[in-house]
Amino acid sequence: xxxxxxxxxxxxxxxxxxxxxxxxxxxxxxxxxxxxxxxxxxxxxxxxxxxxxxxxxxxxxxxxxxxxxxxxxxxxxxxxxxxxxxxxxxxxxxxxxxxxxxxxxxxxxxxxxxxxxxxxxxxxxxxxxxxxxxxxxxxxxxxxxxxxxxxxxxxxxxxxxxxxxxxxx
Amino acid sequence: xxxxxxxxxxxxxxxxxxxxxxxxxxxxxxxxxxxxxxxxxxxxxxxxxxxxxxxxxxxxxxxxxxxxxxxxxxxxxxxxxxxxxxxxxxxxxxxxxxxxxxxxxxxxxxxxxxxxxxxxxxxxxxxxxxxxxxxxxxxxxxxxxxxxxxxxxxxxxxxxxxxxxxxxxxxxxxxxxxxxxxxxxxxxxxxxxx
Numbered sequence: 001x002x003x004x005x006x007x008x009x010x011x012x013x014x015x016x017x018x019x020x021x022x023x024x025x026x027x028x029x030x031x032x033x034x035x036x037x038x039x040x041x042x043x044x045x046x047x048x049x050x051x052x053x054x055x056x057x058x059x060x061x062x063x064x065x066x067x068x069x070x071x072x073x074x075x076x077x078x079x080x081x082x083x084x085x086x087x088x089x090x091x092x093x094x095x096x097x098x099x100x101x102x103x104x105x106x107x108x109x110x111x112x113x114x115x116x117x118x119x120x121x122x123x124x125x126x127x128x129x130x131x132x133x134x135x136x137x138x139x140x141x142x143x144x145x146x147x148x149x150x151x152x153x154x155x156x157x158x159x160x161x162x163x164x165x166x167x168x169x
Numbered sequence: 170x171x172x173x174x175x176x177x178x179x180x181x182x183x184x185x186x187x188x189x190x191x192x193x194x195x196x197x198x199x200x201x202x203x204x205x206x207x208x209x210x211x212x213x214x215x216x217x218x219x220x221x222x223x224x225x226x227x228x229x230x231x232x233x234x235x236x237x238x239x240x241x242x243x244x245x246x247x248x249x250x251x252x253x254x255x256x257x258x259x260x261x262x263x264x265x266x267x268x269x270x271x272x273x274x275x276x277x278x279x280x281x282x283x284x285x286x287x288x289x290x291x292x293x294x295x296x297x298x299x300x301x302x303x304x305x306x307x308x309x310x311x312x313x314x315x316x317x318x319x320x321x322x323x324x325x326x327x328x329x330x331x332x333x334x335x336x337x338x339x340x341x342x343x344x345x346x347x348x349x350x351x352x353x354x355x356x357x358x359x360x361x362x363x
Contacts, residue, residue, distance in 0.1 A: 024353040081249040081297060112256050112347060147250055153327040153346030156280065 040165050041148035041155060044162045045124070054135040054168035059099045062087065062127045062162060064144065071120040072081045072146040075107025080120050083147035083157050093137035095166050101128040111151055133168030140164045215341065219334040220321030224278065224312035227299055231275070232310055234334070240272045241360035243353075244322075244336040246315050249301045250279045251328040253347040258305045260350040264357055265309050271361055272336065273326070275308060278315035280325055333360040 042165055045063040052058040073082045089097040103126060104121030129142075142162035148155045219242075223233040232243065245261060247254035257278075265275045279298050283289040295313065302311050319325045322332060326345075333356045335340040342356040 028182065079252075081301070082252070083250050110252060112253070116252075118252065122338070149252060150346075152253050153329065154248070154253060155327055156248075156325060157250070157282070 005020075016067070022104060031123040038130050039067070040158065041067050042072060042120075042146055043067070044144065044158060044160065044167050047164065049165040049167070051169060052131070052165040054133055057130050057132050059127050060131055061160050062129050062142075062164075063124060064121075064127070065103045065124045066122050066148070070148045071108055071118075071122045072148045074107065074119040074121055075102035075119075076119060078117065082118070083145075085144065085146040087119065087121050087129060087142060087162070089129075089131065089140060089142045093140050094134045094136060095140045096132045098132050100130065103127070121160055131166070133166045135168045138168065181278040185269075185309060192304040202290060217340050217341050218338055219332065220318070222321075224314055226310055226312055228293055232272075232312055234276070235336075237274055237276070238338065239336055240274050241268075241336055241357065241362075243273070243275045243360065244278060244332040244334065245275055246278050246280050246319065246322075246325055246328055246330045248328050249297050250281070254329045255301075255305070257289060258307065259331050260353060261309075262305065262307060264350070264354055266359065268357055273357060273361055274336045275309040275328070277302075277309060278318070279311060279313045280315040280319065281313070283314050283318070331356075333357065335360050335362060 009108050012166065024047040043065045045065055047062075050058075050060050052060075072085055075086065077084055085102070087097070087102075089095055089102050103121070104122055108118045108122070109116060109119040127144075140163070142164060143159050145157065145159045146161055190252055219234060222237075223231050223236055226232055233242070243261070243265075245257075247258065261275050263275075265273065277286055281298055298311065298313060301307075316325065322330075329344075331344045331345060332340055333344075336340045341359050344353065346355065
């Protein structure tokens with residue numbers, strides 16, 4: 001009795017494991033090969049909603065995370081050609097960006113060129129955005145523009161949406 | 170007692186199978202989508218004719234891949250903001266000079282964005298590319314607006330990305346990211362038919 005039950009459980013678990021394995025393999029096979037298949041290098045974490053006094057500049061800490069193994073240029077990269085990380089809010093959203101304070105970058109060098117130092121963000125970083133909201137509920141779509149690299153290659157510059165529900169009271 | 174032992178053995182075996190499947194799945198995923206994509210792409214381009222293109226160089230002169238018929242060509246996509254590209258470029262200059270006599274040429278294709286609608290910005294962007302060319306002392310043709318021809322080459326997920334074309338105009342190898350001068354040289358030799 002117990003043996004039959006055991007065999008049934010084993011068969012079910014084997015089927016589940018087979019499905020898990022197949023899913024893993026097929027997800028790799030289904031990738032389109034190149035363009036568009038890579039996830040964003042930077043993810044906006046929080047806050048999703050803030051309540052601010054209307055008409056007064058208020059500082060909001062915007063939290064972001066750079067994907068493991070990648071880095072992005074800080075707001076003040078050391079080379080003229082490098083693209084700085086910048087945050088902006090489009091006009092007409094009922095919320096105005098009065099200014100932003102960016103964290104200092106950490107020093108970084110590529111393993112193939114350890115002498116050349118760059119200023120980058122890795123892991124989590126916080127931008128202190130000074131914003132002014134009018135009275136009301138505003139679904140703001142801020143923009144973070146950045147350019148990400150890993151140790152031996154770089155991705156083209158990208159802009160992600162930073163969605164925040166801003167309530168001006 | 171014997172039945173119970175068999176029961177636990179079967180369950181343990183099944184659990185081991187699940188763990189193995191999870192591990193295999195994790196390993197496959199951790200190789201990263203870029204690597205998988207790059208390998209597939211590399212396999213996909215082998216032996217196929219290189220997609221034709223015509224682009225301008227910094228002086229406005231039109232340059233086509235077809236102009237290099239009969240030569241082995243390395244099509245190197247790069248950008249001024251790409252720090253690994255700056256590591257690779259001096260190797261390309263050396264290898265180009267070394268193999269030029271055998272019929273080898275590099276076509277450097279800048280993927281920097283160009284604001285065609287804003288003459289002042291366009292001029293500044295071209296100057297930025299020209300600065301890179303001067304700094305690296307690049308002797309081979311450098312073409313601009315690479316994004317406009319990138320799709321037939323599979324798009325540009327990462328830079329640098331290079332394609333190696335043999336004397337018959339067929340793609341024989343591809344490279345995503347910086348590897349080593351030796352690896353690039355191997356692919357140049359393959360393109361030359363050595």
